[in-house]
Each structure stands twice: as C-alpha cells, then as structure tokens.
Amino acid sequence: MADAPPFGPAHGFGLYIHWPYCSRICPYCDFNVYAAKDRDNGPLNAALLADLGRHADLLAGHPALGSVYLGGGTPSLMAPEDIAALIETADRCFGLAADVEITLEANPVDISPAALESWKAAGITRLSLGIQSLEDEALTFLGRDHDAAMAKQSVAEALTVFDNLSIDLIYARPGQPQTSWKTELTEALSLGAPHLSLYELTIEERTAFGQRAKRGELVPMDDDDQADLYELTQDISEAHGLPAYEVSNHAASKQYQSRHNLTYWRGGDWIGIGPGAHGRLTVDGARIATHAAARPADYQLSVQTPLDRSSLIELSPLDNARELLALGLRADVGFDLERIARITGSETDATTLQSLIETGLIRQNGPTVSLTREGRLLADRIAAELSP
Structure with a gap:
C-alpha cells in the first residue's frame, strides 16, 4: 500500500444505497428520511437502477466492488426482489468481488425466518440490526417500535441465517447510570453478534429531541459523564472479546470488521446513490464529491441527466x-x-x-x-x- 495513491479505489471501493423511508421517524434521527406510509416505490427503485448506470458510464476504470451497503431509512422495508435487482445491476455495472460484503440495515420488527431467507437469496451477506437498547423504557424514550424481548429474539433469529451480524446500541441517554449501561451492554454482548456499533446519543438541532432540548424538556448527559460511560464501554467490550477497531465500532475479529465502513476510514472510493446520498470518487486523478438530491421526487428527476465530469464538485x-x-x-x-x-x-x-x-x-x-x-x-x- 506504500506505493498506492493517497486516496482512491486502492484503499477500497464500495457502493452505498440510501433507502429514505421508515415506518416511523425516531426522535433522535437526523438522517434524510421520510415516513413510508402507502407509497409507490416503483419510481424510486427505477431511479436507483438508473443511477447505477450513470455511475458506470463515469467510472469505467474502477475495480470490482468490495462492498455494498443498503442503509437508510429502513431498507429492510424494501421488497426482496427490489434488493436483488439492485445487487444484480451493481454486479452488471461494476462487478462484485468474489468475497464481496453486502450489508442490509434492518429493524427487529422486520425480522422473520422468511424475510431472513429472502434477503440471503437476494445476495445479502451481512445484517446490521438496529436494536438500539435492551431496556423497554429506553426503547419507548427513543421512539422505537419494538420492545426488548423482540430485540433479543430478532438477534437470535438473525444469527441462524447470518453469521456476520452487527447490532446497534445507543447509550449516554439522559440520566443513564453506569450500572444500568453495564448490565445492558453485557447482555447485548452475550447475544452472540460478532460486531457491535455503540453510539453515544447525540442531540441534533433539527430532530424532535433537539426541539425538546431547546424547550428545556430534555437535558443531554454532560461531557464528563459521557466520557466515563465511553471508558466503561471499552472495558466491557474488550473483556468480552470485542475490542474497538474504530471509535464506536467493535468486532470479534478482522473477519467481522465492516469492510464498507473501512473504505470510508481508509480513504477509498464509494458510490452514493439514493436521495441525499454522498459519494467520493476518483476521476482523472481528482477527488470528486457527489451529493444526490435529498427529496425523492427531485432525486428521481435528477437521474435522467447523465453524470458529467465538468459538473461534479472537485475537492x-x-x-x-x-x-x-x-x-x-x-x-x-x-x-x-x-x-x-x-x-x-x-x-x-x-x-x-x-x-x-x-x-x-x-x-x-x-x-x-x-x-x-x-x-x-x-x-x-x-x-x-x-x-x-
């Protein structure tokens, strides 16, 4: 790697697909998301496929994809056949590495034996499960639509189909005591997932939590207490064989480290498609930033125009x-x-x-x-x- 360029596909090449719809909007979420309701997803699915074609025309010299990541939003709401079509089109446009990692973000309420098998058949190799907490009271506070029992059941069911499973947890919640977090994290580690993403709660201004904080109805945990919980998190995770390989991410071994996220951290290239998605691409030796239109209708319109090198933003x-x-x-x-x-x-x-x-x-x-x-x-x- 010493002779590799300082950025670009030599450091990884991935595809991020943003699915913007959720069954409900969580009060802490600052992502580009919209309520799913009863939407016709056909136009968006067609736009995603068209966008892959646009990028293929621009990136003829890139290697095969090492990772594909379907994030959101809640991409587990997508029909399995639509997921399969995206993976097949990505393979046709760019090729998929023999050991490609293909991740799907999912919520516990979407987990069932049939869903898991359909995702595997579509080409998914890794699941990222947003359980967020193992305490019912915390899940209600976080606006989640599952309880702790469902969270634990979803992990157990997912592990029967996907060995490569990651679970998300949110800690440093207002008033959360160390003893409570120690119990919760220890239980989460005992569930057997080989990867954990452990995030401190961040209160963003544009969110429902941000508005509550502005009105004084919610008081974020202070920095010192957050730091103490972070240190405790490292101690517990290391003791259970999942040390941090990144500030917020823990894995049982290199085999289970997120290849897609490593592409971000190592300065590789990634294509970003879907409403609001960001990408970083190397074109003619320059680092290019892409940012898709945020609103689904605007995004669907934008993909009708070819990607022109002269119109792209060079960092x-x-x-x-x-x-x-x-x-x-x-x-x-x-x-x-x-x-x-x-x-x-x-x-x-x-x-x-x-x-x-x-x-x-x-x-x-x-x-x-x-x-x-x-x-x-x-x-x-x-x-x-x-x-x-």
Whole structure:
C-alpha cells in the first residue's frame, strides 16, 4: 500500500444505497428520511437502477466492488426482489468481488425466518440490526417500535441465517447510570453478534429531541459523564472479546470488521446513490464529491441527466486532506501522514505532533499515527490539530 495513491479505489471501493423511508421517524434521527406510509416505490427503485448506470458510464476504470451497503431509512422495508435487482445491476455495472460484503440495515420488527431467507437469496451477506437498547423504557424514550424481548429474539433469529451480524446500541441517554449501561451492554454482548456499533446519543438541532432540548424538556448527559460511560464501554467490550477497531465500532475479529465502513476510514472510493446520498470518487486523478438530491421526487428527476465530469464538485487538496485525516484517524490502524504531505505538499507540524504524543493522545509508528484509548475521546479535536 506504500506505493498506492493517497486516496482512491486502492484503499477500497464500495457502493452505498440510501433507502429514505421508515415506518416511523425516531426522535433522535437526523438522517434524510421520510415516513413510508402507502407509497409507490416503483419510481424510486427505477431511479436507483438508473443511477447505477450513470455511475458506470463515469467510472469505467474502477475495480470490482468490495462492498455494498443498503442503509437508510429502513431498507429492510424494501421488497426482496427490489434488493436483488439492485445487487444484480451493481454486479452488471461494476462487478462484485468474489468475497464481496453486502450489508442490509434492518429493524427487529422486520425480522422473520422468511424475510431472513429472502434477503440471503437476494445476495445479502451481512445484517446490521438496529436494536438500539435492551431496556423497554429506553426503547419507548427513543421512539422505537419494538420492545426488548423482540430485540433479543430478532438477534437470535438473525444469527441462524447470518453469521456476520452487527447490532446497534445507543447509550449516554439522559440520566443513564453506569450500572444500568453495564448490565445492558453485557447482555447485548452475550447475544452472540460478532460486531457491535455503540453510539453515544447525540442531540441534533433539527430532530424532535433537539426541539425538546431547546424547550428545556430534555437535558443531554454532560461531557464528563459521557466520557466515563465511553471508558466503561471499552472495558466491557474488550473483556468480552470485542475490542474497538474504530471509535464506536467493535468486532470479534478482522473477519467481522465492516469492510464498507473501512473504505470510508481508509480513504477509498464509494458510490452514493439514493436521495441525499454522498459519494467520493476518483476521476482523472481528482477527488470528486457527489451529493444526490435529498427529496425523492427531485432525486428521481435528477437521474435522467447523465453524470458529467465538468459538473461534479472537485475537492480542493486542503479539503481532501482534512477529510481523509479526520476519517482515517478513527480506525485503530491509524493514518499515514505522508498521504497528507503528498496531497498538500506540506508536512504535519512537528511541534503539534510531539505535543499530542507526550500528552498520551496519539502514538506514532514511522509515518503512521493512531489514537490511544484516551485519544479516541477527542478524535475530532486531534484531527483538527493535526490538519494542515
């Protein structure tokens, strides 16, 4: 990898498909989502397929896809035949690597033996299950439409079909005591999923929680208490054989690390299709940012126009370097600072680097720097300090 370009498909090549519909909108969610209701999904499905064709015309020289990720929204609401059509079209347009990882995000209420088998038949190889909590009171607070019993049952059923299973949990909820989180996380680890994504609750301004916080009806957990819970999370996860390989993600082994997310963190290329989806592509040696129209109707209209290289947004060397560093530092393998120098022509400030090492926030191995456990708590700040 030493001779690889500082960004691009040599660091991974994936496809992200955004399905924007949900049966209900969770009060903490800041994603581009819409209530499913009784919608005709035909026009959106056709637009997704057309968008794959547009990208194939632009990216004729790219390698086969190493990962496909269907996120949202709630893509488990899609018909299995529509999922299969997307995977088949992606294969026809770009090719799929022999060991391709194809992830579907799903909610517990959508899990059934028939659904699981239909997803597997469609080509899904990995499931990401949004259980969010194993406490009924917390699930009600988070606006979820399942209870703890259903969450645990869905994990057990999913593991009978998908060995590669990830579950999401949200912690650092207002007033959440350490003892409660320890019990909940320990129980979650005992369910047997080889991958956990553990996220601290973030109150975003545009969400229902954000409006409640603005009115003083909801008080977010303070930073010190969040930091204590984060440290506890690391201790418990490591003790159960799922150490963090990224700030918020834990895996039993490299086999179960999310290849798709690693493409983001390593500075690879990914196609983003679907309403509001972002992508990063290497075209003619330049780093290109794509951002699809957010509203489904606008997105469906936009894919009727071919992707023209001259109309795409090229990231400046500085913006590109800063983004690569901010994402690259999150993974435990760290980030090669020589990549920044190759992009910007300037070295990382040695004084800043030494200060972060001496304070125990980063470690250095040749040109590669990585966050210490203490540094993970300050990942964004450290990336900003090291940025050119």
